[in-house]
Amino acid sequence: MDRFQAMKVFMGVVEANSFTRAADNLGLPRATVTNTIQGLENHLKVRLLNRTTRSVSLTADGAAYYERCARILAELEETEAAFQDAARRPQGRLRVDVAGPVGRDILIPNLCEFHSRYPDVELVIGMGDRPVDLVQEAVDCVIRAGELVDSTLVARRIGSLSFVTCGSAEYLERYGEPTTLEELQQHRAVHYFSSVSGRNFDWDFLVDGVSMPVRMEGSIAVNDSDAYITCGLKNFGLIQPARFMALPHLESGALKEILPQWKPSPVPMSVLYPQNRHLSPKVRAFADWAAELFARCPLLSGCNGAGLPAGECRYPDRKPSYTVRDMLVDDNAALTG
Structure with missing residues (x-):
């Protein structure tokens, strides 16, 4: 039978x-x-x-x-x-949603490479970091930072986002530089709050390989990464931004890294797509290309950027500046869209 x-x-x-x-x-x-x-x-x-x-x-x-x-x-x-x-050549309309700076500074400058490799794929790139319903909004995939919490999505890891704890030179001169995690309680911090839940994010450090949250006091909170950096530069308190956002200011001396022996936990960056359908050739092609692209950038492949000129990502034959601004993880909402 x-x-x-x-x-x-x-x-x-x-x-x-x-x-x-x-x-x-x-x-x-x-x-x-x-x-x-x-x-x-x-x-x-x-x-x-x-x-x-x-x-x-x-x-x-x-x-x-x-x-x-x-x-x-x-x-x-x-x-x-x-x-x-x-067995088929990737083709058709591919709608992708990414954080604005990732789209502007990473994807768009390299689209000629993608188009040369996959000329039959029509890319539609939405830029933002808001939650996106992939099914309702007909989005094929998104690039987001953070851990996957939506069980209806599949995450393909393509990179890793590192963070740095720092303060302005003027702030540290005025209030002193902390040398232990306990001494942070004597300092103020600029808070970054979730656009979804409205709550402030605790700071985070890796201690002996284990993530340790640290609650900081502060008098100002923002939900925009540009504003977050600016508040740190204007002496409102210590900050913990994405390293590639802070690099130009670290190398100019406007910001100084503190507590370098305790790094904040890195955050994975992934291409996300619905799990209820098989992976189409165009989504697979985009995910493979994005993984290659991020692997060529030390600041987005898990490295801390040591030894790189401010903002440099060292792509072959070009030196784009990566001042990616909105990559702080917004609660877990980023991964649902």
Whole structure:
């Protein structure tokens, strides 16, 4: 017995609610449909369908078997489609959503490379860091920072965002430089708050490989990374921004790194897409290209940027400045869109 064919015939009878209509829909003789169902029931040693002269209905065992058949056949079709798609050249409209600075400073300057490699893909790039409903807004994938919390999405890691604890030279001269985590309690900090929940984010340090949150006091809170850096430069308190945002100011001396022996925890950067469909060739192509792009940039591949000129990302034959501004993780909301 061809069990996959038997499953298809069984599902056809259930969905048509008739042996005759199922035979017509499947292009099979009615006798073949009847014999297939009988053979399936004999093989399983259970009754799947109740038959009368006027109707067909599922038994309890039949209902359970139907659900499993539907799941198995759907997975089989998606698996076959994935391999068939892999053989095709990526093409069609691809809608991507990224944080504004990532789009402006990383993706857009390198789009010629992507277009040369995949000329049949039409890229539509939305820039922002708001939560996005990928299904409702017809977005194919997003690039976000943070841990995945939405179980309906799949995350492909493409890089890592590092942070730095620092203060302005004037602030540290006035209030002194902390040398231990405990001494931070004697200092003020600029708070960064979530645009979604409204709460301030605690600071974070890696101590012996374990993340340790530290609650800081402060008199000002913002939810924009440019404003966050500016407040630090204007002596409102210590800050903990993304390292590649702070690099120009660190190297000019306007900001100074403190507590370098305790680094803030790095944050993964990922391409996210819905898990309920197989990965299309165009999304796979974009994710592969983005991973290559980020790997060529030390500041976005987990390195701390030591030894790099301010903002430099060292792509071959060009030296774009990476002053990415809005990459602080906004609670977990960034990963739901």
